[in-house]
Every structure is written in C-alpha cells, then in structure tokens.
Amino acid sequence: MSDNQTLLKTPLFDLLTAAGGKMVPFASYAMPVQFPMGIMGEHNHTRSKAGLFDVSHMGQCYIRSLDGRDPAAALERLMPGALQSLKPGKMRYSMLLNDDGGMEDDLMVTRSFEPDGMLYVVVNAACKDKDYAIIEEKLAGKVALEPLEDRALIALQGPKAEEVLASLAPGATELGFMEATMITLEGTVCWVSRSGYTGEDGYEISVPSSDAEALARRLLSHELVEPIGLGARDSLRLEAGLCLSGHDFNASITPVEAAVTFALGKKRRLTGDFPGGEKILAQLAEGTxxxxxxxxxxxxxxxxxxxxxxxxxxxxxxxxxxxxxxxxxxxxxxxxxxxxxxxxxxxxxxxxxxxxxxxxxxxxxxxxxxxxxxxxx
Amino acid sequence: MIKFTEEHEWLLVDGDTVTVGITDYAQKALGDVVFVELPEVGASFGKDEDAAVVESVKAASDVFAPISGEIMDVNGALEDDPSLVNSAAMDAGWFFKMKASDMSEMDAMMDETGYNDFVAGLE
Structure with a gap:
C-alpha cells in the first residue's frame, strides 16, 4: 500500500478499504478497482440489484454569473449543448470544446433552483484542473467557478436503486431521468440526480464530505446494495455504449467523430456558435x-x-x-x-x-x- | 511429484510428462477468467517462453512454459468454460501437458511447502 500514501483519498477511502476494496491509483486518487465479490459479480449485481460507487474523485463545481446574465449563456461559448434552456432541476450531458472542435472533456451540467440560475457541473477526475482552468480563463469576468472540494459524490446504480433510496427518502421516486433536486438523507441535505454511467436506472448523490461515510454505510447496510469498483464501472459503461474521456475521445476528437451528436443543441447545430463550430457543422453536413x-x-x-x-x-x-x-x-x-x-x-x-x-x-x-x-x- | 514456480504456475510431474497450470493464488489475483488461449499441440517452447494467455475481465496475462519441451496435449475444456481456471485451478483447470526435454530444469523449483511459504511472504 506504500504507493497509495502519496495518492489523494476520498471521504469514503476508509470505509471502502474496510469493505475489502483493492485500492489502485486512478487520476491521482486511491480508488477501489474491485471488492471481494470480484468484477464479474459486481457487474452482475449492479445489473440485477444495486451497486454503490464512490465517484468522489470527480470534479464537482458551481458556476455562478458575475455579470447578471444567465451563466448558461457563458458556458454555451465553450459547449455545444442547449444549456440556456435548462430549467431548474434539469441536467444535460455536454462537452468542453477547444477551438478545433476537439473534446477536452465531457461533463454534466445541471440547473440549480437558485434564483440566479447557478449551474452545478460535474467533470471527469483526470480533467478537473484543466477544465476549471479553461472555464476560468475563457469566461473571465462572466462567471465564477467554485470547486466543491468539501463534497463527496456517491452513485447508486441498478434496477433496485430506486427501492433502496426510497427506503431513506420516499421522494426519490419522483425524480425522472436527468433531473436533480435536494433530498434530505440521514438528516443531511443532499443534491441528488437521477443519472449515472452504467446504463441502469440510478442516482448520483452529492453529499457533504463530513456526512458521506455515514450515508454510504447506511446505503451499504441495505441487503440489495454492494460496493462496486472501477473494474465493473468500466465494463458497465462499455456495455452501455458510453464514451470514456481520455480513451474513447480526447482533445483532438470532435463530437461528430465520437458519435455524440445527440449532445448538440438543435438550434446550436444550425448556428454553430461554439468553439470549432464551422468544422463541426461541416462534419455534420459532409461526414468525417x-x-x-x-x-x-x-x-x-x-x-x-x-x-x-x-x-x-x-x-x-x-x-x-x-x-x-x-x-x-x-x-x-x-x-x-x-x-x-x-x-x-x-x-x-x-x-x-x-x-x-x-x-x-x-x-x-x-x-x-x-x-x-x-x-x- | 508437484513443483511450483515464482510465476505461480504448478507442474505435476509424471515421468517426463509435465502437466502445467496456474495456482489458486494466481487465479485469485487474476479474478474472473473469461478467455484462455492455448498453444498448439506439437509446438515447442524454451523455458520461460510465452505459451498461453489467460484473460480476466480486466486484463490479459501470459502463461509461461515453465520448462523446455514439446506440447503434448492442451485442456480444450478451458475454451468452452474458462471459469474452470477459477473454480479448479489445481486440477480441472490445467492448461497444457509438456514432454520435458531437460528434467534438471525443475531441480530448483519449489515443492508445495516451499511455495506456500513463498506466497505467505507476499501477503
């Protein structure tokens, strides 16, 4: 375990190590690649019941307006999704583009219920420093980016995820796919979305770091829930046909080449008002x-x-x-x-x-x- | 007589016929085996050359010919049911049988007690 000493630890490190997680370096963090159940068992458990994933290494941030305008209008200068039309509590998959139309990273953008239209954004762990720097540099004066370093992120995925979360908070059933809201879990107000990266129904729960272990422990105490490592996370997302940043795309790959054109807003694919827009519109018209x-x-x-x-x-x-x-x-x-x-x-x-x-x-x-x-x- | 290598392979020695497999420690470290690629019967290998491949959900690993010799037989059952490597590493999950060309290559290998001590030292 000496290799792990220089690695960052999430708020669930101790709990998941005690649960038998085999810790490996991943994006500067010590993360469990598998548990005693094994990758195959964990994969099948998630497809049939509910798996708990620690995704606290991912970058969570708030993006607020600095100029009184919609912060989504600012983000649209860097992303091709229809973000301004996001209503409170709705989320969208999008991507951060460079001037060549290449995908620096993919991410989730959610509209909060704050009156100023504040956005909650989740980016990939390995890209968070780069992504934050791009947003802060390119949108200087327009938005303020506030990294949420004091929050853990727990994904609960699988056909029984709804039943499990509803046992803590009945309101969890009311969320639809790609919707988010505040839900009190174990006495703590959490930001919960109905989303994930396994192809299954499920939730992602943003919880204050100080309360994360207690919540994860409570979820894991449910007979339908097992902890799941990075190994099964990868086989689950690959079966679901979902791209992995840095593998299936990188900064030299456009959304058209990566076949994620569903993330291009309808109006935006007419105007091309995003980085690399001319190239991406040409690819949409003529192919790649x-x-x-x-x-x-x-x-x-x-x-x-x-x-x-x-x-x-x-x-x-x-x-x-x-x-x-x-x-x-x-x-x-x-x-x-x-x-x-x-x-x-x-x-x-x-x-x-x-x-x-x-x-x-x-x-x-x-x-x-x-x-x-x-x-x- | 059974011998073990530091690469976590076992050799069941019967005259100059040697059955080769991977140990229980090795199968646990690999995790769920989903594919095994076996050598051709009749192929010859030098000691420590790559002879077979075992793939878990996560990664591919080489299985070495632990001695020099010719492949006499392979365990075709692994092609239909690779999980035998997990469930029966030490018997039904064997990989191949070799005809040893130099029996002395096994002299320095560990016996069962020696291997158990070796594994205990790794944990």
Missing amino acids: SRLLVGIKPQGRAPAREGTIIQDTSGNDIGILTSGGFGPTVGGPIAMGFVSAEFAAVGTEINLIVRGKSLPARVANTPFVAQRYKRKIT
Missing part, C-alpha cells in the same frame, strides 16, 4: 473521415484498447479505444475508431490480437439496453 463505432468480436477472445483494426484485406483502418469482456453480453465487446467507409453496422473487420487476425463486426451500441426511468411528459 473517422468515426467511433461499437465493435463485436465474433470469437471469445477479448480485444483491448490499442488493438489495431484492419479491413478484411489486411489494411489498417483504425484502432480500439475501449475493449474487454461484457459480463451481461457474455462475450467480448469494444469501441474504436474506423475510417468512415467501414462504420456501417454489420461491416466485417479484423482485430489484430497477439499477431493474429480475429474476425469482428461493427455493432450497434449500447450492447446492453439502457434502462433509464424517463418521466412520461
């Missing part, structure tokens, strides 16, 4: 030379990130950005970039694994159907 696609190896061998993709004639056409075994799928799954002419679902390709050419096909994502609880409106 490379595209992120789902990939299903036809055999049993998993193919990992970095695996070369070839066409059936042996020409290099791309590279895997994520890959492994999907426990719910019951076989290997992957995502990767291919040249656009090979991006159609069903296209036969080969993956070069340990010098051997293994057959695979371009596949639809998600690999496992998402089961979000959307409100019928």
Whole structure:
C-alpha cells in the first residue's frame, strides 16, 4: 500500500478499504478497482440489484454569473449543448470544446433552483484542473467557478436503486431521468440526480464530505446494495455504449467523430456558435473521415484498447479505444475508431490480437439496453 | 511429484510428462477468467517462453512454459468454460501437458511447502 500514501483519498477511502476494496491509483486518487465479490459479480449485481460507487474523485463545481446574465449563456461559448434552456432541476450531458472542435472533456451540467440560475457541473477526475482552468480563463469576468472540494459524490446504480433510496427518502421516486433536486438523507441535505454511467436506472448523490461515510454505510447496510469498483464501472459503461474521456475521445476528437451528436443543441447545430463550430457543422453536413463505432468480436477472445483494426484485406483502418469482456453480453465487446467507409453496422473487420487476425463486426451500441426511468411528459 | 514456480504456475510431474497450470493464488489475483488461449499441440517452447494467455475481465496475462519441451496435449475444456481456471485451478483447470526435454530444469523449483511459504511472504 506504500504507493497509495502519496495518492489523494476520498471521504469514503476508509470505509471502502474496510469493505475489502483493492485500492489502485486512478487520476491521482486511491480508488477501489474491485471488492471481494470480484468484477464479474459486481457487474452482475449492479445489473440485477444495486451497486454503490464512490465517484468522489470527480470534479464537482458551481458556476455562478458575475455579470447578471444567465451563466448558461457563458458556458454555451465553450459547449455545444442547449444549456440556456435548462430549467431548474434539469441536467444535460455536454462537452468542453477547444477551438478545433476537439473534446477536452465531457461533463454534466445541471440547473440549480437558485434564483440566479447557478449551474452545478460535474467533470471527469483526470480533467478537473484543466477544465476549471479553461472555464476560468475563457469566461473571465462572466462567471465564477467554485470547486466543491468539501463534497463527496456517491452513485447508486441498478434496477433496485430506486427501492433502496426510497427506503431513506420516499421522494426519490419522483425524480425522472436527468433531473436533480435536494433530498434530505440521514438528516443531511443532499443534491441528488437521477443519472449515472452504467446504463441502469440510478442516482448520483452529492453529499457533504463530513456526512458521506455515514450515508454510504447506511446505503451499504441495505441487503440489495454492494460496493462496486472501477473494474465493473468500466465494463458497465462499455456495455452501455458510453464514451470514456481520455480513451474513447480526447482533445483532438470532435463530437461528430465520437458519435455524440445527440449532445448538440438543435438550434446550436444550425448556428454553430461554439468553439470549432464551422468544422463541426461541416462534419455534420459532409461526414468525417473517422468515426467511433461499437465493435463485436465474433470469437471469445477479448480485444483491448490499442488493438489495431484492419479491413478484411489486411489494411489498417483504425484502432480500439475501449475493449474487454461484457459480463451481461457474455462475450467480448469494444469501441474504436474506423475510417468512415467501414462504420456501417454489420461491416466485417479484423482485430489484430497477439499477431493474429480475429474476425469482428461493427455493432450497434449500447450492447446492453439502457434502462433509464424517463418521466412520461 | 508437484513443483511450483515464482510465476505461480504448478507442474505435476509424471515421468517426463509435465502437466502445467496456474495456482489458486494466481487465479485469485487474476479474478474472473473469461478467455484462455492455448498453444498448439506439437509446438515447442524454451523455458520461460510465452505459451498461453489467460484473460480476466480486466486484463490479459501470459502463461509461461515453465520448462523446455514439446506440447503434448492442451485442456480444450478451458475454451468452452474458462471459469474452470477459477473454480479448479489445481486440477480441472490445467492448461497444457509438456514432454520435458531437460528434467534438471525443475531441480530448483519449489515443492508445495516451499511455495506456500513463498506466497505467505507476499501477503
């Protein structure tokens, strides 16, 4: 454990270590990669019951207006989503773009209930310093960014997450997918959203650090809840077809190339009033030379990130950005970039694994159907 | 006679036929095994060369030929049910059988007591 001594610890470190978490370095933090149940068991538990994930390493911040205008209008200068139209308690997936239209990071933006329209933003752990610096530099004088260093973030994911959280606070059932509100849990006011990154129904709970361990302990005491590590978090999000920052995209990849155009606001994709807008609009109209696609190896061998993709004639056409075994799928799954002419679902390709050419096909994502609880409106 | 390596492989020695697998300690460290790639029967390996691959949900690991020799047989059951490596590491989860070309390569290997002490020192 000596390697962990220089690493940052979340407020749940002691609790999750005591629960048997095998701690590894991740984005400068000591985080559990797995628990005694094992990655496969944890994955299946989350798909059938409820898993508790410590995601306190992620960056939580408030963004307030400094000029009396909507802070979402300022953020829209850096992001392509329809953020100004966010009503209080609604959230959206978006991304921070650079001037080339590349995705510096992806993130969640939520409108608070504060009268000034304050936004609550959650960014990836490995990107938080960079993201904060970009926002503060590019939007200087327009917004103030307040990192919430004193808050933990707990994700409760799975088909039984609603039942579990409702046992602490019946009001939790009223939230719809991508909605957030304040809920009192164990006597502490928490900021709770119905969201997550597993493809399952579930919640993300922002809780003051000082109360995080007690809340996590209470949730874990429920018979339907088990702690889940980074290993299963990765297999769950890959089955759900969700991109991972720094793997499936980076600062040189546009939202069109990463196939996340759903995050481009309807009006904004007409005006292109965001960084790299001209390039992104051109890609929307004419397509891109490379595209992120789902990939299903036809055999049993998993193919990992970095695996070369070839066409059936042996020409290099791309590279895997994520890959492994999907426990719910019951076989290997992957995502990767291919040249656009090979991006159609069903296209036969080969993956070069340990010098051997293994057959695979371009596949639809998600690999496992998402089961979000959307409100019928 | 059973021998063990510091790479957490076991060798069941019967004359010059040696059955090779990974230890219970190794399977626990790997986690749930989802794929095993076995060598071709008839292939020859030098001591410590990569002979097989075992993949868990998380990562791929090499299995070494612990001795020099020729592959006589492989455990085809692992291709249908890789989880045998977890559930029966020390018997039904064996990987391959080799014909040893130099029995003396096993002289310095640990016996069961020695290996148990070795593992205890790691924990």
